[in-house]
Every structure is written in C-alpha cells, then in structure tokens.
Amino acid sequence: MSAKPPIRRLARRLTTATALLAATAGVLSTVTAPASAHDRGHGDGHRHDRTVDVQMLSFNDFHGNLEPPQGSSGTVTEAEPDGTKKVVPAGGMEYLASSLRTARKGHEYSVTAAAGDLIGASPLMSGLFHDEPTIEAMNKLGLDVTSVGNHEFDEGRAELTRMQKGGCHPKDGCYEKGRKFRGADFPYLAANVTDEKTGKPILKPYTVWKHKGVKIGFIGVTLKGTPDVVTAEGVKGLKFGDEVQTINKYADELNRQGVKAIVALVHEGGYPASGSYNYNCDTPGAGAGISGPIVDIAKHVTPKVAALVTGHTHAAYSCTIPDPSGAPRTVTSAASFGRLYTDTTLTYDLRTNNIVRTAVKSPRAVNHVVSRQQPKAKDMTKLIGRWNKLAAPVADKPVGYISADINGRGAGSYEEPLGDVITDAQLEALSPAAKGGAQIAFMNPGGIRSDLAYKASGNEGDGVVTYGEAFTVQPFTNMMQLKDLTGAQVIKVLQQQVTGPNEAEPKILQVSNGLTYTLDLTKKGADRIVMSSVKLNGTPIDPAKTYRVAANEFLMGGGDGFPAFKDGTNKLVGPSDLDVFVAYLTAHSSKTSPLAPPKAERITVIK
Numbered sequence: 001m002s003a004k005p006p007i008r009r010l011a012r013r014l015t016t017a018t019a020l021l022a023a024t025a026g027v028l029s030t031v032t033a034p035a036s037a038h039d040r041g042h043g044d045g046h047r048h049d050r051t052v053d054v055q056m057l058s059f060n061d062f063h064g065n066l067e068p069p070q071g072s073s074g075t076v077t078e079a080e081p082d083g084t085k086k087v088v089p090a091g092g093m094e095y096l097a098s099s100l101r102t103a104r105k106g107h108e109y110s111v112t113a114a115a116g117d118l119i120g121a122s123p124l125m126s127g128l129f130h131d132e133p134t135i136e137a138m139n140k141l142g143l144d145v146t147s148v149g150n151h152e153f154d155e156g157r158a159e160l161t162r163m164q165k166g167g168c169h170p171k172d173g174c175y176e177k178g179r180k181f182r183g184a185d186f187p188y189l190a191a192n193v194t195d196e197k198t199g200k201p202i203l204k205p206y207t208v209w210k211h212k213g214v215k216i217g218f219i220g221v222t223l224k225g226t227p228d229v230v231t232a233e234g235v236k237g238l239k240f241g242d243e244v245q246t247i248n249k250y251a252d253e254l255n256r257q258g259v260k261a262i263v264a265l266v267h268e269g270g271y272p273a274s275g276s277y278n279y280n281c282d283t284p285g286a287g288a289g290i291s292g293p294i295v296d297i298a299k300h301v302t303p304k305v306a307a308l309v310t311g312h313t314h315a316a317y318s319c320t321i322p323d324p325s326g327a328p329r330t331v332t333s334a335a336s337f338g339r340l341y342t343d344t345t346l347t348y349d350l351r352t353n354n355i356v357r358t359a360v361k362s363p364r365a366v367n368h369v370v371s372r373q374q375p376k377a378k379d380m381t382k383l384i385g386r387w388n389k390l391a392a393p394v395a396d397k398p399v400g401y402i403s404a405d406i407n408g409r410g411a412g413s414y415e416e417p418l419g420d421v422i423t424d425a426q427l428e429a430l431s432p433a434a435k436g437g438a439q440i441a442f443m444n445p446g447g448i449r450s451d452l453a454y455k456a457s458g459n460e461g462d463g464v465v466t467y468g469e470a471f472t473v474q475p476f477t478n479m480m481q482l483k484d485l486t487g488a489q490v491i492k493v494l495q496q497q498v499t500g501p502n503e504a505e506p507k508i509l510q511v512s513n514g515l516t517y518t519l520d521l522t523k524k525g526a527d528r529i530v531m532s533s534v535k536l537n538g539t540p541i542d543p544a545k546t547y548r549v550a551a552n553e554f555l556m557g558g559g560d561g562f563p564a565f566k567d568g569t570n571k572l573v574g575p576s577d578l579d580v581f582v583a584y585l586t587a588h589s590s591k592t593s594p595l596a597p598p599k600a601e602r603i604t605v606i607k
Contacts, residue, residue, distance in 0.1 A: 050351055051361075054214060055107040056263065056344040057100055060115035060311030061336035063151065063449075064122025064134040066384050068092035068372060069337045070469070071451030072410020076316065076339050076369055079276035090339035090370050093137050093384065097377035099370045100141065103343055111209050112142055115311035115333070116149025116222055116267030119163065121449050124471035125384070125391050130159065130169050132181045133387040139185040140379055145207055147220030147265035148190045149311060153234040154476070157202060164188050164203060175390060189220025189265060191250050192241035202238065206250050208259055214348050216261045216355075217254040219247050219305070223268040223293070223312060228501070228561065229446075231478075231554055243268060244300045251304040260354040261346070262305045269313035269333050270294035271505070277340055277367050281319035290319050290331075292505070298331050300324060306355035307344060307363045308332070316340055318365040330363040340367045395468030400585025401594035402463055405455075408448040408473060414519065414605055418452060418473065419443055419510025420598040422577075425584030426480060427512040429575065430550045436482035436572045438550040440490065440536065441512035444560050447552065447577075448510070449475055463594050470582050477576045478552040483568025488543035491534055492564040495526040501561040509555075509562075511602050520606040533604070552577045 068074050069091050078086045104110045118138060119131035126134045138146075152160050158170075166183025168174040174181070191205035206219045221243045227235045247264050254262055270292030272281055281290055294310050298321040301308065305323075307330045314336035320328035334340040344365040347356040355363065388395070408418035423441040430438035450472045456462045485493070494517060498506045503525065518533035534541045541547075551565060553573075558566040574580075589595040 051347050051349050051356060052109055052214065053107075054109040054111065054216065054346040054348050055104070056307070056309075056342075056346055057103055057110065057112045058114060058309045058332065058342045058344065059096070059334040059338060059340065060267070060309070061117040061149070061314050062114070062119075062134065062338050063117055063336065064119055064126030064131050065091060065337040066093040066126055066133060066137055066380075066387075067123065068095070069339070069450065070472070071405060071453040072407065073337055073450050074339070076277045076335060077275050078369070079274065079278055085276060088369055089372050091337050092370070092372065093141075093338060094376035094380040095372050095374060096338040096341065096370045097137075097141050097380045098374050099341055099368065101377065102374075103341070103368070109211055109214055109348070111211075111216065112144050113218060113263065113265055113309055114143060114146035115265045115309045116147045116220075117151045117311060117336075118146060118149070120149070120151025120154040121475050123450075123475065124395050124468040125387055127471065127475050128391050128394060129175055129387065130155065130172070131163065132175065133383065135163055135181075135184050137380060137383055139182075140383065143186045144209055145187055145189065145218045145220070145265070147267050148188055148193065148203070148222050149267035150222055150226040150229050152188070152222070153226060153230050153238075156234050156236065157238060160188070161202075189218065190222065191219050192221040192224065192243060192246035193226075194239045194241065196237050196239050199239075205246075206254060208254070213350060214261075215259050215353060216263060216346070216348075217251075217259040218263050218265055219250045219254070220265040221246050221267065225501075229559060231559070232557060243297050247305060248302045251302050255304060258353070260304075260352065261348060263346075264301060264305045264308045266294070266297065266308055266310045267312050268293050268297060269310045269315060270317065270319075270331075271313060272315055272317040272319070275315075277316035277335060277369065279317070281317045290317055290321070294331060295321060298323070298329065303327060303329075305329075306346065306357060307365075309342070309344075311336075316367050318342065318367055320362075327357060328362060329357070330365050332365045332367070334367055339370055341370060342367050391468070395466060395471075396460065397467045398460060398464050399467050399470055399582045400465040401589040401591055402452055402454055402465060403594040403596045406452040406595070406597045408451050410451045411600075413600065414506075414508040415600045415603040416445065416448060416510060417597045417600045418448055419445060420513070420600055420602065421584070421595070422448065422474070422581055423510050423512035424598075425581050426550050426577065427514075428584060429580040430480060430482055436550065436574060437548045438482055439548045440515050441550040442493065442555060443510040443551070444555050444562075445508060445510060446560065447474065447476060447478070447554070449473055463591075465585055465589075467582065470585060471578060474578045474581050476552075476554070477578045478554050479576055480550060480574035480580060481553050481556040482548060482550050482572040482574060483556060483565070484546050484570045485549045485564075485568045486543065487541040487545045487547060489564050489567055490541055490547055490549065491529070491531065491543065493562055494529045494534065496562050496564055498528045499526050507560055508603065512550075513602070516602050516604070518604040518606060522606060550574070
C-alpha cells in the first residue's frame with residue numbers, strides 16, 4: 001500500500017436532512033447471522049414460559065463516523081423535566097461499542113440491526129479507504145443485519161457487493177501487507193433494489209435470525225427515491241421499487257416459510273415535532289407527533305410486520321403509527337453518526353412464533369445516548385489507531401485556519417455560514433474566464449456533512465483546519481461543472497427549493513456572494529421566492545439574460561429535486577469540490593489571520 005492511498009470519488013451526498021428513518025415497529029423478523037453474533041445470552045435454553053423477551057438494538061446513518069463527530073454533529077439535544085434543553089456530547093465507535101455491549105448484558109435473546117447508510121459520506125479515516133474500516137468495525141460490533149441506504153450506492157453496485165463479499169479494492173488494492181478485506185459478516189438487505197435486466201434483487205431481500213427456538217425475519221429496503229439523491233453512475237443498471245409493496249411481498253413469503261415474526265428495516269424516515277431525542281412522539285395535540293414519508297409507509301405496510309426501524313432523515317424518534325388494521329406499531333430512528341441507539345423489547349410467543357402486539361405487550365422502544373462518559377471499547381480504540389496511522393500522511397496536513405466555529409449542518413438556519421464559504425470558494429475558483437467565467441455558484445446543503453470546529457479534535461491545535469477535517473465537510477469529491485442558465489432558469493432553480501418534491505420540506509441551496517433574494521415562508525409554493533428580490537450584485541436578475549452558473553455534478557444532474565440545472569447548456573467540467581474548498585481555505589487564512597465565520601446575510605427569510 002502506498003503512503004498516500006488515492007481518495008475515492010464518492011458519488012453522492014446525503015440529502016440535507018430530508019429523509020428520516022423508515023418504519024421500525026411491528027413484528028420482529030428473524031435474521032440469520034453467525035452463531036457467535038447471536039449466542040450472547042446466558043441460560044440453559046429450556047423455556048417453560050409461553051413468551052420470551054427479545055432485545056432488538058438498532059441504529060442508522062452511521063456514515064463511517066468511527067471517531068466522535070466534531071461540532072454539532074457530535075451532540076444530541078435532551079429535553080429536561082423543567083422544560084429546558086441540554087446539549088449532550090455523543091457518538092464515536094469506541095463508545096457505541098461499549099453502549100451496545102453493556103445493553104446486551106443479561107439478555108438471553110439480543111439482536112442488533114441497522115437501517116442503512118452505515119457507509120458513504122464518511123470522514124477521511126474511513127472514506128480514504130473506501131469504508132473498509134467501518135465494515136471491519138461493524139463486524140467487531142456484532143451487527144447482525146442491516147438494510148442498504150442510498151449512500152451504500154455512492155460508489156456503485158460493484159463496490160457495494162465488495163463491501164458484502166470482501167476482496168481488495170480493484171484500483172487501490174489492499175491497504176495493509178498481509179491483510180485482505182474480508183467483507184461484512186452481517187447481511188446487507190436490498191429487497192427493493194433489483195437488476196434492470198433480470199428483475200432480481202442485487203443482494204438478499206431478507207434474512208432470518210434464529211436463537212434457541214426464536215425466529216425473526218428481517219426485510220431490508222432503501223427509499224424508492226434513491227436515484228434522486230445519488231449520482232446516475234452510482235445507480236446505473238438498477239431499479240428501486242416501492243417500499244410498501246416490496247415489504248408486503250416478502251412478508252408473505254416469510255409467512256409461507258413459517259416465519260411469523262417480522263421486522264422491516266427501512267432507509268426512509270420522518271420528522272418529529274421536536275428535535276430532542278427523548279421527545280414523546282405520541283404526545284397528542286396539534287403540532288405533535290411525526291410527519292414525513294415514513295408515516296405513509298408505516299400506515300400501509302402489512303400488519304404482519306411487527307416493527308419498523310428507519311433512517312435517512314437523521315432524526316431521533318420512537319413513535320407508534322397505526323398499521324392498516326388500526327393497531328399501533330412501533331416506528332423508530334436513532335438520529336445519526338452513532339450518537340444514539342434504540343433498545344426495543346419484542347415479546348415473542350413460543351407457541352405462535354410471532355411477536356405479541358397487545359396493548360400491554362406491544363413492542364416498546366427507547367432511544368439512548370451513546371455517552372462519552374463511559375469507558376472506551378479497547379478493540380475499537382486499537383482499530384481506529386491502526387487506520388489513523390495509515391491515514392495520517394494525508395489527514396493531518398494543515399490546510400487553513402479559522403477564528404471560531406464555522407457551522408454547516410449545525411447552523412440551524414437555511415443559510416449556513418459554511419455554505420457561504422463553500423460557494424464563495426467555488427465562485428472564486430471558476431470565475432476567471434480561463435476557468436469558465438462563473439457568476440453564480442450553488443451548493444446543496446445535504447452535501448455539507450459537518451461543521452468546521454475551532455476546538456482541536458486532535459493534536460493540530462485550536463483553529464487549525466486539517467485536510468481530514470475539510471474532507472469530512474465535503475467527502476464526495478464531486479467534480480464541479482459550469483453551465484449557461486438564463487435568468488428565468490436561475491429563478492426556476494430557486495423556486496424548485498420550495499416546490500415539487502421539496503415543497504413539504506424545502507431544500508434551500510447555499511448561494512455565492514453577490515446573489516441575494518427573499519424567502520417568504522408565509523406564502524405557498526413558488527410564491528415563497530419573492531421574484532423582485534432576486535438580484536445579482538444588486539441588479540435584478542434578467543429572465544432573458546444568460547448567466548454562467550457553477551455547481552457540483554450532482555446538482556447539475558438534477559439531483560435533490562432540481563431538474564432546472566439539467567436544462568443548462570455549454571457545460572464545462574472543473575476540479576473537484578473538495579480541491580476547490582481546500583484551495584480557498586489555504587488562500588484566505590493563516591495562523592495570524594484566520595478565516596472568520598461569514599455573517600450569512602444573502603437569504604432574507606420571512607416567517
């Protein structure tokens with residue numbers, strides 16, 4: 001292995017927090033996994049009671065965050081009894097492993113499941129090595145089963161298959177002498193992802209977990225809209241089916257095989273009314289509860305499924321949503337980045353081989369913080385240290401300096417300070433005539449994966465931005481593109497932030513310096529973009545005039561619900577978004593003159 005293994009071009013970004021985990025309550029499906037992963041309990045195996053409690057531990061959207069996430073990505077919000085809220089540091093594989101291992105103690109029946117996006121959009125320590133470190137960690141963690149998520153397709157079908165089956169990377173080879181990547185010990189489930197030519201699932205659609213007379217079937221699906229949030233190359237030759245139809249189909253198939261207890265792992269999610277992880281999702285009243293795609297999915301998935309574990313929206317919730325028969329069913333999501341895990345109790349009837357779903361015994365689920373105030377798992381510390389040593393020549397290189405936190409995902413606003421930095425970097429790199437003559441740059445907020453934290457996370461010193469930290473912010477290394485768009489098309493792009501698939505949950509693009517407009521949230525549809533307010537350098541956008549626009553290849557391909565970009569002409573391909581970002585940090589900051597957080601005043605929001 002070379003000292004500086006090439007960085008792979010991750011082919012897509014996670015939508016900005018627009019899709020939450022899909023349904024997770026209901027019947028526990030059985031999963032087949034190595035005996036060592038399941039024989040965690042203690043006891044003689046003889047049962048005289050009719051029912052036994054099965055512990056299901058679950059999480060989602062880990063995204064290769066082996067080390068504790070930095071900035072707001074490494075915290076959760078906790079609602080206090082007095083009505084206040086507390087921010088709690090959380091996450092990191094060393095702590096997630098300790099949490100799950102502690103939770104399993106005393107449970108004869110315990111299964112661990114995930115709902116997709118374990119890999120993809122990962123920090124450099126995992127991403128630099130095509131996420132082999134994360135799969136290796138999940139094996140040690142004792143993960144029994146997971147569904148695929150949209151980010152499992154960032155590098156395409158062949159690479160996902162390698163994650164499952166193992167083998168060294170086809171271009172980069174093996175990273176350590178004498179070590180060959182063995183792949184996932186747990187099954188990746190992709191029930192609704194089929195080959196366009198054969199119509200067959202590209203991976204297992206379901207698996208059955210068995211332990212001492214208990215059988216639970218797990219069906220795994222990703223959101224049917226995966227092609228809309230992944231580059232075309234990543235999903236080439238694949239078809240993504242309807243989540244409900246697919247789950248119902250395989251629930252029937254499992255029933256015919258005698259498997260009555262079923263759980264669905266759904267990489268699609270929802271939006272709880274509160275951002276606190278311990279919010280009571282079943283609180284009655286207007287404005288309470290949960291919204292989003294998972295609600296409709298949960299209401300139509302067959303009652304044969306006892307529970308749904310969901311993801312994608314990076315939200316935390318434990319809700320009950322009625323199934324088609326009207327019976328309440330558990331639907332859960334554990335936020336993202338390994339900051340939480342869900343502990344669900346499934347009462348299994350040994351006579352009916354099903355999950356009990358009565359008012360008293362229906363599945364009960366609680367989200368728990370992965371606290372950093374606990375001992376680290378030593379085997380994970382060793383794993384992280386090994387991979388960090390391999391990544392160090394690339395990751396530890398200083399590329400810039402900041403005077404304070406520059407928030408991206410953690411900004412809590414439509415316009416993110418870090419979004420301003422990124423779009424300005426793109427505009428500066430591509431505005432020279434020889435580089436394409438860009439006048440406007442756009443960035444999708446879901447592609448900004450983290451904050452830039454001032455406080456040092458390693459040994460580099462406070463305020464220092466390393467290449468690894470920059471990579472964590474922009475891990476996809478998408479290529480920049482420039483196109484000619486008319487003023488009318490530019491306005492159409494802005495309107496598509498709040499119309500079509502983005503109407504219910506707006507996706508507000510980050511814009512470069514010079515472009516300003518007003519977003520009026522008191523209005524509906526396209527009217528939320530105040531036409532007269534759209535200006536470039538103080539001059540109203542002329543619908544008939546042509547403008548040179550820059551954006552990453554994902555957006556230019558119409559991703560995230562922005563087809564207007566596809567109508568642009570005179571395309572020119574530029575450098576990668578990561579290279580542009582790093583170059584800007586280096587050019588505009590130094591130890592004595594660090595980069596300050598922008599004021600974020602380009603988008604005026606009326607609420």
